[in-house]
Amino acid sequence: MNWTLLQNSLLVSALATVLSVALGFIAALWLAGLGARWRMRWLAAAIIALSLPPFLVTNCWLHYLGNAGVWQRWLPLNIFSMGGTVWILTLMLWPITLLAVLGAWQRLEPSQLEADVAVTGLALVRGLLLPLARGGLSLAAVLTFVLALNNFAVPAILQVKVFPAEVWVEFNTTFNTMAALQASWPMIVAPLLLLIWFRHKAVAWPRTEGPVPPKLFRQQLGKGWSTVGGVCMVLLALISAVLPLVQLASTRLTWSELPSAIAAGQMAIWNSFSFAVAGATLCLALGLIGWRWPVGLALWLPFLVPGVLMGIAFIAIFNRPIFSILYQHAGIVILAFGVRYLAFGWNGAAHALRGVDRDQTDAARLDGASRWQLPRWT
Amino acid sequence: MSTEPEKPNTSPGGKPPKRPADDQGWVQFIEHYWLSFTILIIGILSFFLLPLILHFKTKTPTVVAYASQDEVFAEPIFKDFEKQTGVKVLPVYDSEAVKTVGLANRLLAEASHPQCDVFWNNEELRTRELAARNVFRETNGWALLGYRSRRIIVNTNLLPLANAPHCFSDATNEIWRGKMALAYPLFGTTATHFLALRQSWGDAHWQAWCRALAGNKPLLVDGNSVAAKLVATGEAWFGFADSDDIASEIHDGRPVVELPMCDETLIVHNTAGVVRGAPHPAEAQRLFDYLQTREVQDQLVQGQALESALPGENNSDAHLKVDWDALLRETDAGTEEMKTIFLR
Numbered sequence: 128m129n130w131t132l133l134q135n136s137l138l139v140s141a142l143a144t145v146l147s148v149a150l151g152f153i154a155a156l157w158l159a160g161l162g163a164r165w166r167m168r169w170l171a172a173a174i175i176a177l178s179l180p181p182f183l184v185t186n187c188w189l190h191y192l193g194n195a196g197v198w199q200r201w202l203p204l205n206i207f208s209m210g211g212t213v214w215i216l217t218l219m220l221w222p223i224t225l226l227a228v229l230g231a232w233q234r235l236e237p238s239q240l241e242a243d244v245a246v247t248g249l250a251l252v253r254g255l256l257l258p259l260a261r262g263g264l265s266l267a268a269v270l271t272f273v274l275a276l277n278n279f280a281v282p283a284i285l286q287v288k289v290f291p292a293e294v295w296v297e298f299n300t301t302f303n304t305m306a307a308l309q310a311s312w313p314m315i316v317a318p319l320l321l322l323i324w325f326r327h328k329a330v331a332w333p334r335t336e337g338p339v340p341p342k343l344f345r346q347q348l349g350k351g352w353s354t355v356g357g358v359c360m361v362l363l364a365l366i367s368a369v370l371p372l373v374q375l376a377s378t379r380l381t382w383s384e385l386p387s388a389i390a391a392g393q394m395a396i397w398n399s400f401s402f403a404v405a406g407a408t409l410c411l412a413l414g415l416i417g418w419r420w421p422v423g424l425a426l427w428l429p430f431l432v433p434g435v436l437m438g439i440a441f442i443a444i445f446n447r448p449i450f451s452i453l454y455q456h457a458g459i460v461i462l463a464f465g466v467r468y469l470a471f472g473w474n475g476a477a478h479a480l481r482g483v484d485r486d487q488t489d490a491a492r493l494d495g496a497s498r499w500q501l502p503r504w505t
Numbered sequence: 506m507s508t509e510p511e512k513p514n515t516s517p518g519g520k521p522p523k524r525p526a527d528d529q530g531w532v533q534f535i536e537h538y539w540l541s542f543t544i545l546i547i548g549i550l551s552f553f554l555l556p557l558i559l560h561f562k563t564k565t566p567t568v569v570a571y572a573s574q575d576e577v578f579a580e581p582i583f584k585d586f587e588k589q590t591g592v593k594v595l596p597v598y599d600s601e602a603v604k605t606v607g608l609a610n611r612l613l614a615e616a617s618h619p620q621c622d623v624f625w626n627n628e629e630l631r632t633r634e635l636a637a638r639n640v641f642r643e644t645n646g647w648a649l650l651g652y653r654s655r656r657i658i659v660n661t662n663l664l665p666l667a668n669a670p671h672c673f674s675d676a677t678n679e680i681w682r683g684k685m686a687l688a689y690p691l692f693g694t695t696a697t698h699f700l701a702l703r704q705s706w707g708d709a710h711w712q713a714w715c716r717a718l719a720g721n722k723p724l725l726v727d728g729n730s731v732a733a734k735l736v737a738t739g740e741a742w743f744g745f746a747d748s749d750d751i752a753s754e755i756h757d758g759r760p761v762v763e764l765p766m767c768d769e770t771l772i773v774h775n776t777a778g779v780v781r782g783a784p785h786p787a788e789a790q791r792l793f794d795y796l797q798t799r800e801v802q803d804q805l806v807q808g809q810a811l812e813s814a815l816p817g818e819n820n821s822d823a824h825l826k827v828d829w830d831a832l833l834r835e836t837d838a839g840t841e842e843m844k845t846i847f848l849r
Binding site: 129132182186189190193194195207279280283284286288292293295296298299302304380387391392395435438439442443446447448454455 | 576577580607609610611613614615617618620634638689691692693696724725726727731734735738739740741757840844848
């Protein structure tokens with residue numbers, strides 16, 4: 128066990144998590160006060176930031192702040208450092224918190240804000256918004272931590288030695304899958320402990336009214352917090368989504384090589400899309416079917432295990448004549464995606480369905496709503 | 506008494522919901538959820554029907570090829586093979602995330618029930634490791650193809666060629682502190698190169714060199730293409746990389762050159778192997794033969810994926826002479842030493 132690497136990994140992941148959660152929460156304060164149309168636009172920017180490949184973001188920052196970077200003269204920061212690694216991971220991962228917090232605040236009701244109009248600003252954040260978002264924040268923190276902990280490309284390029292390198296050596300040089308699995312136990316146990324710790328932190332908060340009007344939210348939050356949240360969100364969107372895309376678009380090679388890349392990768396593009404859709408559908412369907420079963424925590428395990436090791440396990444299980452139709456075609460990939468990401472579908476469905484007001488569902492059922500009509504009307 | 510269901514009296518939106526008539530309810534339901542339906546249908550199609558369709562479609566002669574050669578080079582070669590022979594190639598490429606080792610591990614994991622017919626690899630050491638583990642058929646199991654090599658890439662805007670290090674052993678000079686880039690020596694062709702240098706120089710000399718190199722604070726990155734790119738963009742003055750990665754940077758118009766071969770240069774062959782128990786042995790043999798043809802190798806040289814179309818065992822240029830059997834035996838010891846030096 129290489130303790131230095133583990134220490135580096137835990138430190139980088141923890142710092143990136145703290146920063147991502149803080150920035151995501153502050154940005155959510157502003158976004159929650161926007162109308163649906165503008166909120167969707169800013170959310171789109173956040174999702175772009177989340178989906179950008181790590182090497183693209185890292186290349187962008189090397190272009191600006193690297194040794195030969197175009198900003199290096201007037202902004203002499205050392206991007207090849209732990210600080211640089213935390214910075215880039217934060218820019219990639221803050222949208223997770225934003226989405227989780229906004230989801231949690233969907234359960235906020237107008238009467239809660241109107242009950243005492245004197246509760247504004249920091250008091251509102253501490254007394255109402257933070258407790259309501261606690262479950263979402265916990266989950267976002269764990270997800271951010273896991274993704275930062277498993278990231279090898281960004282720390283490697285920025286010269287921070289991290290623990291996944293140890294796992295890669297076992298997988299890469301000795302072909303010893305069991306040794307790789309044994310080496311990766313801290314990457315599984317650390318997030319699992321966090322999940323167990325945060326499991327009961329969510330506050331049950333069923334919704335009985337409609338959502339809070341954005342104007343009321345802004346009014347109660349106050350100008351100061353709204354401004355801070357707005358500035359934070361705009362800067363994050365610019366730095367984490369717009370800047371890498373501008374850098375990519377302004378590179379001549381991008382345009383000269385794009386047509387041949389698309390031509391060569393048409394099948395890959397279609398596969399990426401269809402496998403993702405099919406995997407997500409499978410996760411959601413299974414989540415809707417079994418959301419009441421108490422297995423939500425166990426389902427995180429496949430997400431925490433390094434993907435390559437899960438792939439080897441799938442080969443060992445499914446590479447048999449009886450599964451040949453599944454194994455020799457796309458089905459195995461979709462099944463693997465389904466198992467790896469089932470925790471999201473399952474816990475998401477359970478979270479959403481537990482938030483439904485039981486009285487409303489009972490009333491709809493008594494009024495004769497069918498099983499198909501229930502989700503539509505409640 | 507009407508049997509029509511009454512609508513619920515509230516909705517999540519807070520607005521009083523419209524009550525659907527029975528016949529319009531489904532229409533509204535579909536109108537509202539059309540996107541979800543589309544996704545659901547694509548999902549069902551992908552999960553159940555596509556595999557079935559593909560299963561019946563692939564009753565034509567096929568060969569399954571695992572290829573670590575870049576898709577952009579391999580795909581046209583497979584297409585030509587299909588045209589010439591009528592045998593359909595089902596390729597599986599390595600991903601950038603796991604590189605060749607992903608396919609090698611897959612071959613090992615599938616050994617009891619092979620799915621692959623031909624493994625086309627661009628890392629010679631991994632092929633030899635797989636051969637040692639009986640992954641390839643007993644007779645005429647695998648073959649060397651053309652080669653690329655490990656080279657020094659120099660950014661000529663930052664470092665005039667006259668001042669550049671002549672060969673790999675010069676990289677430990679203190680004047681290069683923080684100025685060079687290379688991939689982690691524990692992975693890929695960099696690992697093979699370092700292990701070959703260990704064999705050539707002896708353990709003590711090699712360890713001293715590795716320690717001096719690590720002490721020179723090079724930029725250690727997760728791949729040779731990244732190392733070449735760091736030199737090309739001026740983050741480092743020079744670096745160690747594969748010749749095809751350097752060619753790619755030169756092709757992109759970057760101010761870089763590769764230094765000529767020296768006696769520390771490692772030749773890295775492409776290889777092709779027929780898997781033991783291949784499901785389509787006749788087709789596998791045809792593809793195996795086809796990949797060894799001069800026409801295919803020339804095509805790879807033209808695309809700069811290879812430097813030479815012929816195996817370089819008897820190449821008269823200066824390069825490292827490797828005893829591969831011994832290298833396989835020494836891999837674990839060398840790797841442990843590199844872990845101590847480069848990962849601490």
